[in-house]
Amino acid sequence: MYAQMVKSEASNDDPHLLAAFQARIDAGEKIEPKEWMPEGYRKTLIRQIGQHAHSEIVGQLPEGNWITRAPTLERKAILLAKVQDEAGHGLYLYCAAETLGISRDEMTEALLSGKMKYSSIFNYPTLTWADMGAVGWLVDGAAIMNQVPLQRTSFGPYARAMVRICKEESFHQRQGYDIMMKMAQGTPAQKAMAQDALNRFWYPSLMMFGPSDKDSVHSAQSMAWKIKMNTNDELRQKFVDQTVPQAEYLGLTIPDPAVKWNEEKGGYDFSEPDWAEFFEVIKGNGPCNAERIEARQKAWDDGAWFRDGLMAHAAKQRAAKVAAE
Amino acid sequence: MSSEWPLWEIFIRGQHGLNHRHVGSLHAPDAEMAVKHARDVYTRRNEGVSIWVVPSNAITASSPSDKGPLFEPSNAKVYRHPTFFDIPDEVGKM
Numbered sequence: 001m002y003a004q005m006v007k008s009e010a011s012n013d014d015p016h017l018l019a020a021f022q023a024r025i026d027a028g029e030k031i032e033p034k035e036w037m038p039e040g041y042r043k044t045l046i047r048q049i050g051q052h053a054h055s056e057i058v059g060q061l062p063e064g065n066w067i068t069r070a071p072t073l074e075r076k077a078i079l080l081a082k083v084q085d086e087a088g089h090g091l092y093l094y095c096a097a098e099t100l101g102i103s104r105d106e107m108t109e110a111l112l113s114g115k116m117k118y119s120s121i122f123n124y125p126t127l128t129w130a131d132m133g134a135v136g137w138l139v140d141g142a143a144i145m146n147q148v149p150l151q152r153t154s155f156g157p158y159a160r161a162m163v164r165i166c167k168e169e170s171f172h173q174r175q176g177y178d179i180m181m182k183m184a185q186g187t188p189a190q191k192a193m194a195q196d197a198l199n200r201f202w203y204p205s206l207m208m209f210g211p212s213d214k215d216s217v218h219s220a221q222s223m224a225w226k227i228k229m230n231t232n233d234e235l236r237q238k239f240v241d242q243t244v245p246q247a248e249y250l251g252l253t254i255p256d257p258a259v260k261w262n263e264e265k266g267g268y269d270f271s272e273p274d275w276a277e278f279f280e281v282i283k284g285n286g287p288c289n290a291e292r293i294e295a296r297q298k299a300w301d302d303g304a305w306f307r308d309g310l311m312a313h314a315a316k317q318r319a320a321k322v323a324a325e
Numbered sequence: 326m327s328s329e330w331p332l333w334e335i336f337i338r339g340q341h342g343l344n345h346r347h348v349g350s351l352h353a354p355d356a357e358m359a360v361k362h363a364r365d366v367y368t369r370r371n372e373g374v375s376i377w378v379v380p381s382n383a384i385t386a387s388s389p390s391d392k393g394p395l396f397e398p399s400n401a402k403v404y405r406h407p408t409f410f411d412i413p414d415e416v417g418k419m
Contacts, residue, residue, distance in 0.1 A: 035389040081369075088366050095350045098332070104352060105329050161349075168370075307354075311328060314355035 002055040002119045002143055004210040005282065006048040006228075008221040009040035025226055030156040033099035041225055046100050047116070048227060049158055053093035054111045054118035058292050060086045062126040063135060071129060078175055079132060085172065089165045096157035112297050120278060121208050123286030130183050130190075130197035136176015138198075138205040138243065144169045145239050146209070149229035158227070177246065184250040191251070198247065199255040203273040209236040211275060241267045332381040333359040335366075337373035345377050353378075 018038055024031070031037055060083050067083065070076035094104055110116040121139055126132065147169060151162040183194035210216060210232040222228035230238075240259075247254050258271045280286065330352035336345035348367050353359035359378035367373065387395055403409055412419050 032389065034386065084365075085369070088369065091351060091366055092349060095332075098350075103329060164349075307330065308328075310354035310358065311330065314358075317355060 003048045003051040004119060006044060006051060006218060008218045009043040013038045025154045030159065031154050032156045042100050044222060045155055045227055046097055046102050049093050049097040050107050051117050053090045053097060054116060055122065056086050056090035056093060058118045058122045058296065061292055061295055062122055063132060065126050066129060066132050082172055082175060085168050092161040092164055096161045099157050108300060112293065112300060119208060120281040120286065121204050122292060123281050123288045124204050125288050128193050128197060130193040133176050133179030133183060133194065134197035134201040136172050137180050138201050140169055140172040140176060141243065142205050142208045142239050144173060145235045152229065154226035180250055184252060195252050198252050202255050206236055206273045207278045212272065237267050240270050244268050330354050333378045334381050334384060335363045336377040337367055338375035339373055341374055350381060
């Protein structure tokens with residue numbers, strides 16, 4: 001997902017405290033920042049929320065790529081608003097992670113050094129305008145699958161950030177589908193462009209949910225803590241079931257001949273993505289990994305004088321105010 | 326010199342006549358910029374008519390472990406609720 005393969009940390013805490021904590025979670029109580037929590041819970045959440053936040057921020061890059069080349073002024077204004085939302089989502093999530101005792105700068109530095117990850121999906125390039133449609137429809141659609149249940153997650157600040165984010169995600173997915181509809185109903189060349197975008201984004205979108213449950217070693221503890229609400233395969237199935245009819249409506253073909261309704265399980269059969277590719281992308285060898293981190297590094301470095309300048313200005317204003325009193 | 330911008334807690338009045346409500350936090354170099362950032366981050370879709378920003382470190386919070394002693398005394402005083410009293414039907418609505 002936006003947080004993939006988050007390793008859950010073991011806890012070496014007092015078993016009585018752990019049991020009481022688990023009882024609170026089982027009773028559906030929210031855990032708030034200043035309350036006692038197992039070290040493993042804290043560390044796992046920092047990693048998961050941090051990765052989620054980084055994904056929102058890095059996720060601005062593939063779409064930002066098309067702002068200056070949007071086909072109409074209306075499309076441009078909408079895309080700009082969408083990318084601005086992603087910055088907001090990153091910020092809500094960074095703030096939620098900060099309540100766990102890590103600073104914003106520490107998280108940024110961990111992203112730049114490669115110590116923290118972001119979602120594999122943003123390491124794929126956005127080659128045509130139709131990719132803006134595919135990203136909104138598929139990538140934001142996959143994100144919603146994961147984020148809607150996370151509104152009920154056990155950590156209060158994370159759950160509240162998710163509520164805000166989910167309200168805005170629906171705008172994102174609709175704007176993507178709207179682009180796809182326009183393209184799919186357009187000239188044969190436009191329709192081919194839409195099909196090509198679907199072809200390229202289908203499997204990377206399926207990878208967003210993380211490895212198959214049988215290979216997913218970190219799920220059990222996170223699910224007990226209610227920081228992961230569904231298994232990877234459950235969410236992937238739900239996503240496919242939702243998306244296949246939407247593709248049919250567009251008159252586009254899912255690039256997987258195995259996609260077929262399975263009456264018995266009440267869902268579609270489909271092929272697994274190429275997990276070897278997924279692990280390569282996670283390791284840093286995707287098509288755009290280097291470019292993405294380079295862009296973040298440049299923004300961080302080029303913005304340093306500005307961040308420092310505003311701090312210096314604030315200090316000067318404070319001093320002037322004290323002098324005037 | 327690189328030092329991180331301080332953290333601010335953001336409160337938004339959603340509509341005229343309502344209380345300001347805590348919506349989240351953000352980093353900003355000073356109060357004026359905190360208001361501007363809060364406008365961009367928390368009111369992109371007409372969510373508010375007024376913004377308060379408060380330095381996070383200016384907030385004093387009750388301790389979670391005091392929850393018992395702090396709130397127990399009022400929990401025990403059921404007579405503070407109107408439902409504690411039986412008023413005869415003949416008296417009418419009260």
